[in-house]
Amino acid sequence: MRVLGKQEIEDMAVGAALLGTGGGGDPYIGKLMALQAIEEYGPITLLSVNEVPDDAFVVSTGMLGAPSVMIEKVPNGNEAKEALETLEHFMGKKVFAIYPIEAGGLNSMLPLALAARLGLPVVDVDGMGRAFPEMQMVTFYLDGIQASPFVIADEKGNVTLLKTIDNLWAERIARAATIQKGGAVMFAVYPMTGRNLKESGIHDSLKLEEEIGRTIRLSKEDNCDPIQEILSLTGGFELFRGKVTDINRKTEAGFLRGTAKLEGLATYKGDVMELRFQNEHLLAKTQDRLLCITPDLIAVVDAETAIPITTEGLRYGSRAVVIGIPCHPKWRTAKGIETCGPRYFGYDIDYTPVETLIGKGVALK
């Protein structure tokens, strides 16, 4: 157990943006909410997953929708509370602790804000080890844990509780309701026992986020190359360096979808990198070679500062480095690849680990 203050939150937000792989919503809003909640209600207790009793009732809270909507539709703080309380009422038990569904973006920060407000601890665990765009893309799903009962609440006060036969239906119905509710809602989902969370979750995600953030922050005074530091911390690879020349983004079916192009600089001169995203970056390729593909992580960072850049933060002319990071081994199983590999997102490409692709890539049809 340890207590999180403002500096920890600041560092975590930077790490969350990196593991958010461009999506998951800009952690900036979540950070502000968490900082404000600490200001009002005091510091937040972070529990290691091993400190959670086996029979404890734990729930994940966060925001569902398109990141570009979230920027304009900042939550008022009541939605997550309302979602959590509706779930508690329906299940007839009180929540022991909350945890982030993903280790990336807004959703790794929002549980901190709610926890401070409700005086609940947060568990240092998540269901992705990164960010993904859909609710069934969690290790819990791979382990047969149900997303439902699943509650979503909007800022107007509408609350919807779903009991679904499987997690794909949970995603499908929740997404349709979210679009009706204006494109972004707060959720309480994957209610489970401490034991399930321990066995199925990815441990110490918030700790990793904080380390990434601290490393980037300290690299300047330590006079280190922040990008090299991140690569060694995450086991990642530099895929490309270049200048953003083209961005296409649209919000459709409740997602932010699009592509970005970068023209190579330095040793990459003459090459063009194309990134494809659905909230998160899913595919990185040059003209003819695949360099990294989901479920491995693709992050874009500022070439100078290593500060991560989200898909909605990409600007024409930005100098950026594209990084590939191996995903958690759970995602490299057959069910993991089926759940969030290339074909799920409509790419007719086999998954190949980033460490195999690096340096040579595979030729694309």
Add this chain to the structure above:
Amino acid sequence: MRVLGKQEIEDMAVGAALLGTGGGGDPYIGKLMALQAIEEYGPITLLSVNEVPDDAFVVSTGMLGAPSVMIEKVPNGNEAKEALETLEHFMGKKVFAIYPIEAGGLNSMLPLALAARLGLPVVDVDGMGRAFPEMQMVTFYLDGIQASPFVIADEKGNVTLLKTIDNLWAERIARAATIQKGGAVMFAVYPMTGRNLKESGIHDSLKLEEEIGRTIRLSKEDNCDPIQEILSLTGGFELFRGKVTDINRKTEAGFLRGTAKLEGLATYKGDVMELRFQNEHLLAKTQDRLLCITPDLIAVVDAETAIPITTEGLRYGSRAVVIGIPCHPKWRTAKGIETCGPRYFGYDIDYTPVETLIGKGVALK
């Protein structure tokens, strides 16, 4: 209190088709389900609304979606039970009786089937005095009674519970979820007290349905004109007689929408009637004159037998009589007209009562 056997159900189904004004789903499926439930579980108890204690907990059950989908997606009987039980669990109380949301179509029959199965009484009351396509189009809405908590359940086993800030949001979110769930679901909605039901509902709707059905059935042996009998029973008017020459139907946004044209016969020769519908008939006009418009009832019946014809049962060449029936006075208030009058459905026409229009009509722009 009285007990309903098979003949009563048969008669009610015919009356329900007439008050269904072409929509509400073909009561045939509901009738079969009710008859089968009586066969298995015994007769159904029908209570007058005055026999329901003021503090009793009552709920409406039925089906939400496009009638054309319902024909192919017959409920398995578990959905309504699941919806009702989820609502009971959430509200922490047991249902005393169920009641139909509308006096028309499938939804006036389905509560009978569920009641037989669960051994619950049905209350002789409804919220429309006819059928309407949307969940907020009930007298309860005019009286400020909330639709939610509101549960919908599909045949796969997915259950969604909505707590909404108003009944328009209930309709909007439920409709989106219904489309995801295949276009038709069973619901448990408008939970309220016996007292609210008494004060806000339209009384004796099932009795009227039964009288209409019996009148049509007996007119043959009594050698009466069944259409004249219906008109005197409902206070309705004959608007047109003709032959169906043109039908356009499509299922969109969860509704069956379309138009039908009839060429005049006998005294109507040379005239063409056009009907417009969204599940239910909403507007009846000749080339240049409006003859009846929502919320007044427009029903199409077989010219020989007076058996009602639904919008999905309209066939090229059918000989039909179009009937206009004054709606319940609650629908003729300002809020009633705002809720389900012409402009709500996108017709730039003022509401004029059918008895004012009859014989002369109003000129259309």
